[in-house]
Amino acid sequence: xxxxxxxxxxxxxxxxxxxxxxxxxxxxxxxxxxxxxxxxxxxxxxxxxxxxxxxxxxxxxxxxxxxxxxxxxxxxxxxxxxxxxxxxxxxxxxxxxxxxxxxxxxxxxxxxxxxxxxxxxxxxxxxxxxxxxxxxxxxxxxxxxxxxxxxxxxxxxxxxxxxxxxxxxxxxxxxxxxxxxxxxxxxxxxxxxxxxxxxxxxxxxxxxxxxxxxxxxxxxxxxxxxxxxxxxxxxxxxxxxxxxxxxxxxxxxxxxxxxxxxxxxxxxxxxxxxxxxxxxxxxxxxxxxxxxxxxxxxxxxxxxxxxxxxxxxxxxxxxxxxxxxxxxxxxxxxxxxxxxxxxxxxxxxxxxxxxxxxxxxxxxxxxxxxxxxxxxxxxxxxxxxxxxxxxxxxxxxxxxxxxxxxxxxxx
Amino acid sequence: xxxxxxxxxxxxxxxxxxxxxxxxxxxxxxxxxxxxxxxxxxxxxxxxxxxxxxxxxxxxxxxxxxxxxxxxxxxxxxxxxxxxxxxxxxxxxxxxxxxxxxxxxxxxxxxxxxxxxx
Numbered sequence: 001x002x003x004x005x006x007x008x009x010x011x012x013x014x015x016x017x018x019x020x021x022x023x024x025x026x027x028x029x030x031x032x033x034x035x036x037x038x039x040x041x042x043x044x045x046x047x048x049x050x051x052x053x054x055x056x057x058x059x060x061x062x063x064x065x066x067x068x069x070x071x072x073x074x075x076x077x078x079x080x081x082x083x084x085x086x087x088x089x090x091x092x093x094x095x096x097x098x099x100x101x102x103x104x105x106x107x108x109x110x111x112x113x114x115x116x117x118x119x120x121x122x123x124x125x126x127x128x129x130x131x132x133x134x135x136x137x138x139x140x141x142x143x144x145x146x147x148x149x150x151x152x153x154x155x156x157x158x159x160x161x162x163x164x165x166x167x168x169x170x171x172x173x174x175x176x177x178x179x180x181x182x183x184x185x186x187x188x189x190x191x192x193x194x195x196x197x198x199x200x201x202x203x204x205x206x207x208x209x210x211x212x213x214x215x216x217x218x219x220x221x222x223x224x225x226x227x228x229x230x231x232x233x234x235x236x237x238x239x240x241x242x243x244x245x246x247x248x249x250x251x252x253x254x255x256x257x258x259x260x261x262x263x264x265x266x267x268x269x270x271x272x273x274x275x276x277x278x279x280x281x282x283x284x285x286x287x288x289x290x291x292x293x294x295x296x297x298x299x300x301x302x303x304x305x306x307x308x309x310x311x312x313x314x315x316x317x318x319x320x321x322x323x324x325x326x327x328x329x330x331x332x333x334x335x336x337x338x339x340x341x342x343x344x345x346x347x348x349x350x351x352x353x354x355x356x357x358x359x360x361x362x363x364x365x366x367x368x369x370x371x372x373x374x375x376x377x378x379x380x381x382x383x384x385x386x387x388x389x390x391x392x393x394x395x396x397x398x399x400x401x402x403x404x405x406x407x408x409x410x411x
Numbered sequence: 412x413x414x415x416x417x418x419x420x421x422x423x424x425x426x427x428x429x430x431x432x433x434x435x436x437x438x439x440x441x442x443x444x445x446x447x448x449x450x451x452x453x454x455x456x457x458x459x460x461x462x463x464x465x466x467x468x469x470x471x472x473x474x475x476x477x478x479x480x481x482x483x484x485x486x487x488x489x490x491x492x493x494x495x496x497x498x499x500x501x502x503x504x505x506x507x508x509x510x511x512x513x514x515x516x517x518x519x520x521x522x523x524x525x526x527x528x529x
Contacts, residue, residue: 124498147501360447389436390443393505398436 017060018136019218023108025067027171030115032133032161034074035067042067060105109134110222111171116160117185118169125160126189127196132157134218135211145196145208183223187232187288190215194236209240220275230279231289237272238295241265253400261302269299290319309338326352330364333371342374362391366401378408413449413493414500417516418509420487422458425512436508443506449493450503459485484513491520 018039025035042063056062116129128146131137143153163169174182190212197209216233223229245259254260276292294315297308316332319325329352337345349368358364365388372381385405392398425433444450459478466473478485492503497517504515 124496146498147505148497152497356448360443386439386442387446390439390441391506393502395511402432402435 015135017063019109019112019134020105020107021060021064021067022133022136023112024064024105025071026133027108027111029071029075030165030169030171032115032164033158034071036133038067038070038074039063041070064105107222108171109218110173113186113219114173114182115164115169115171117182117189118164119182119185120167120169121160121163122156123188125156126185127193128153128157129160130186130189130215131193131211134215137211145193183226183228186219187228190219191232191236191288194239198239209236209243212236213240227279228286228288230275231286231292234272234275234279234292235288235295237268237275238292238299241268241272247396251396253394253396255400256298256302259302264299264303272296273299285318287319287322290315290322294319309335313339326355326358327361327363330358330361330367334367337371337374342371346371346375360391362388362393362397365391366404369401369404373404373408382408412495412497412500413491413520413522415518415520416453416490416492416500416504416507417486417518418453418488418490418507418513419484419516420509420513421484422487425509428512433508433512440506440508444490444492444503447492447503451491453488453490455488456486459487487513 021042022032022035022039025038026032029035045066046059046063050056112133113130116133117126121129128142131142132139139154139157140150142157143150146153148156173179193215194209194212197207197212213233213236216229216236219229220226220233241264242256242259244265245261245263246254248254272292273296276289276296279289280293294312297312297315300306301308301312313332313335316328316335320328320332329348333345333348336348346368349364349371352358352364365384369381369384369388372378372384382405385401385408389398389401389405392401441452445452462476462478464475464477464479466475466479487509490507492500494500494503500517504510504517507515509515
């Protein structure tokens with residue numbers, strides 16, 4: 001186990017370098033694929049030479065020098081016919097300077113993240129792009145996590161990188177007036193990676209959740225004054241802290257209210273609380289801070305035995321006004337069931353019943369089933385649970401719903 | 412995008428499953444499918460042992476018992492869905508109970524382009 005952890009630490013250190021070097025190499029050329037090629041050649045050269053020659057005093061500078069040489073060679077080949085020679089020379093000099101003084105390799109990872117999550121990039125590809133460029137994950141690993149064939153994921157990544165180069169997507173942190181909107185796309189992309197890792201319970205899935213948390217920490221460290229970045233990291237940590245309690249020994253799904261709070265990771269919860277407090281102390285309250293606050297209220301409810309349902313209901317109300325999302329309305333209905341009863345909750349659910357997104361949304365039908373069961377309408381509850389079972393993509397959730405449906409007959 | 416979802420069964424694995432649970436799951440899946448926009452209910456085929464395969468080479472026609480290839484998983488049925496992305500199609504494949512006893516092949520339905528065969 002300890003050896004495993006050491007290997008992981010080593011990997012994390014290498015990763016820190018990878019993202020930094022790639023961001024630096026890609027920032028000036030805006031050619032992400034070219035920078036990746038140059039860097040992978042540098043890593044390959046390192047694997048060939050370091051075992052024999054020893055690890056250089058400054059591995060980053062060594063890698064950057066080799067990658068820079070490949071990159072300028074490739075650029076020269078491509079730009080030889082155009083008037084780009086002067087530009088290439090300038091760039092080479094800048095990279096050389098940085099390589100000579102590695103402590104000062106500028107950290108352009110934030111700019112790279114903003115480029116990868118630019119609105120001109122297809123929404124579904126923003127998270128995969130960030131995972132590949134900042135963390136160096138392969139298309140095969142990303143494909144497995146996103147349930148896409150590896151070749152398809154590879155093609156989509158290539159297309160997205162071409163788009164960065166050709167659509168003139170800037171490698172820069174946006175100006176103040178543009179920042180909130182652009183930051184949202186970065187936060188959404190990282191959180192999308194987290195929820196992929198959250199939904200899947202296979203052996204490899206928690207790793208994606210860990211990667212997303214790593215990105216969240218990086219973002220907070222690079223933008224320490226952004227409350228929403230802290231809010232998102234807090235939200236991920238609240239969820240992650242509960243992971244060990246989400247399945248019982250047989251692998252069965254355990255809903256929040258039946259989880260053993262002793263299995264929760266209290267260190268992560270403490271960190272989440274701290275981040276949330278820092279985030280909310282200044283600046284406006286955004287979506288991620290609200291969602292984190294809801295998780296904080298659930299934690300207090302389960303651990304302190306305090307009835308925080310009224311607070312949860314109010315927070316969902318704010319979130320609903322902010323996002324207009326039917327999924328938020330669904331969650332507010334479940335909070336309403338706790339404060340005003342199942343009938344009031346069902347009436348609220350009826351307001352989103354005609355939303356097309358809900359028709360195929362498994363949690364909607366599961367919630368309906370629970371509420372109908374509480375009002376004693378067993379036949380309707382069974383019908384709702386049946387749809388939820390048909391829409392479930394996770395085995396543990398499916399089994400849980402089957403038990404709920406079977407329980408209707410006994411109750 | 413319209414996809415044909417081709418169901419392939421590992422017939423011994425399917426036979427070993429809890430049949431009551433399996434067909435309950437299938438009833439729930441069909442219910443969800445029937446409510447989904449653009450989806451069409453599927454067709455279930457008789458086991459591969461009941462297949463007959465015809466192959467014509469030149470002027471010689473062969474008629475054989477059984478499926479066209481003797482593989483572990485056999486074609487067993489299909490359904491259609493119409494969803495925006497491949498990811499949505501993968502979600503429907505995961506929902507299909509047969510994915511637990513074989514595999515679901517996702518094939519985009521060919522849309523003829525102006526300009527003829529491609």
